[in-house]
Amino acid sequence: MERVPLERKVLSENDRVAADLRARFQEHGVLCLNIISSPGSGKTSLLERTLEALPKHERVAVLTGDIQTENDADRLKRFQFPVKQITTGGTCHLDARMIERHLEDWKLEELDLLFIENVGNLVCPSSYDLGESAKIVVLSVTEGEDKPLKYPSIFFKSDLMVLSKVDLLPYVPFDIAAAAENARKVHPGMEIVKVSCLTGKGLHEWMMWLQERRRAHKWLVKTAG
Amino acid sequence: MHEMGIANSVLDGVRIEMSRYPGSYPCKVGVRVGQMAALDPDALRFCFEAMIQETDLASLELAIEVCPRRHHCSGCGHDFIVEDYDFSCPQCSSLVTTCISGDELELAYLEVEEYGTSTAGAKSTE
Numbered sequence: 001m002e003r004v005p006l007e008r009k010v011l012s013e014n015d016r017v018a019a020d021l022r023a024r025f026q027e028h029g030v031l032c033l034n035i036i037s038s039p040g041s042g043k044t045s046l047l048e049r050t051l052e053a054l055p056k057h058e059r060v061a062v063l064t065g066d067i068q069t070e071n072d073a074d075r076l077k078r079f080q081f082p083v084k085q086i087t088t089g090g091t092c093h094l095d096a097r098m099i100e101r102h103l104e105d106w107k108l109e110e111l112d113l114l115f116i117e118n119v120g121n122l123v124c125p126s127s128y129d130l131g132e133s134a135k136i137v138v139l140s141v142t143e144g145e146d147k148p149l150k151y152p153s154i155f156f157k158s159d160l161m162v163l164s165k166v167d168l169l170p171y172v173p174f175d176i177a178a179a180a181e182n183a184r185k186v187h188p189g190m191e192i193v194k195v196s197c198l199t200g201k202g203l204h205e206w207m208m209w210l211q212e213r214r215r216a217h218k219w220l221v222k223t224a225g
Numbered sequence: 226m227h228e229m230g231i232a233n234s235v236l237d238g239v240r241i242e243m244s245r246y247p248g249s250y251p252c253k254v255g256v257r258v259g260q261m262a263a264l265d266p267d268a269l270r271f272c273f274e275a276m277i278q279e280t281d282l283a284s285l286e287l288a289i290e291v292c293p294r295r296h297h298c299s300g301c302g303h304d305f306i307v308e309d310y311d312f313s314c315p316q317c318s319s320l321v322t323t324c325i326s327g328d329e330l331e332l333a334y335l336e337v338e339e340y341g342t343s344t345a346g347a348k349s350t351e
Contacts, residue, residue, distance in 0.1 A: 003334050007332070009332070091227075124227035127227060153262060153328065185310040185312075
């Protein structure tokens with residue numbers, strides 16, 4: 001019997017494709033953000049409000065993932081930015097190959113910002129690198145404030161937590177301070193913005209975060225190039 | 226949920242490695258799963274066993290090592306296992322510590338045996 005050390009990642013093939021995507025995004029100065037949450041936390045609503053707020057000349061595109069239907073793409077296409085639906089047909093997450101395939105007929109040099117809306121799932125998408133610059137996790141106030149402790153992986157790997165549906169706070173027993181504390185237990189120093197896509201509250205802070213990220217990314221690309 | 230895909234990737238890794246060992250078969254594959262890897266070891270084992278049934282890898286054993294979250298203390302340099310999200314250094318109580326491991330999802334090793342040296346393995350490849 002011989003024991004052979006392997007010492008490589010189980011998802012090395014996905015990671016290889018993701019690294020390739022990341023290099024292409026970097027080359028063309030595209031900031032790619034991977035948005036993850038449970039089903040129904042408000043990823044699509046956040047993107048709707050974001051696309052609505054962005055000037056029409058902005059070079060922005062969205063890939064949106066779901067198991068079935070083109071519904072999310074239909075919702076997002078109203079804003080005249082390029083949007084493509086990825087239907088996984090049963091798979092509970094997006095992987096790097098799906099992103100690569102769906103980017104085939106888009107020219108990256110014509111983009112500055114790419115949003116990926118992952119399949120609604122707080123577990124599996126956290127294992128798959130899509131070549132993004134950052135993951136963003138959305139948690140709505142109708143969920144439990146202990147979710148960061150129950151699903152630590154995604155909160156650990158995300159740069160930003162968007163607390164959504166804050167207009168419902170008067171009606172639900174959600175402790176916003178405890179949610180923030182739990183998120184920072186898993187991910188010390190994690191950035192948090194609180195938004196309501198219905199009333200628009202907090203969207204300014206989200207857009208500021210986005211703007212700051214875009215500025216930092218542009219600078220990074222410039223200094224690297 | 227995605228354990229089926231992960232099990233498939235483990236088997237892909239085994240097959241790729243085995244192409245370097247003609248005349249041998251794999252007995253055991255070691256996988257490291259971090260506590261923060263969002264992967265259930267029991268579900269992974271279930272999927273793995275379902276996938277190898279009635280294949281040339283039917284006798285392959287899966288060994289899962291669950292790895293805890295570990296932090297490194299910037300103050301005194303101590304590395305420690307984090308329990309109950311307490312990130313303070315047990316040696317010097319510093320709160321300035323950084324995560325160094327705990328989200329592994331890695332193929333650690335493969336045990337291979339030459340055909341004819343064990344009846345169990347030879348049987349499964351007939």
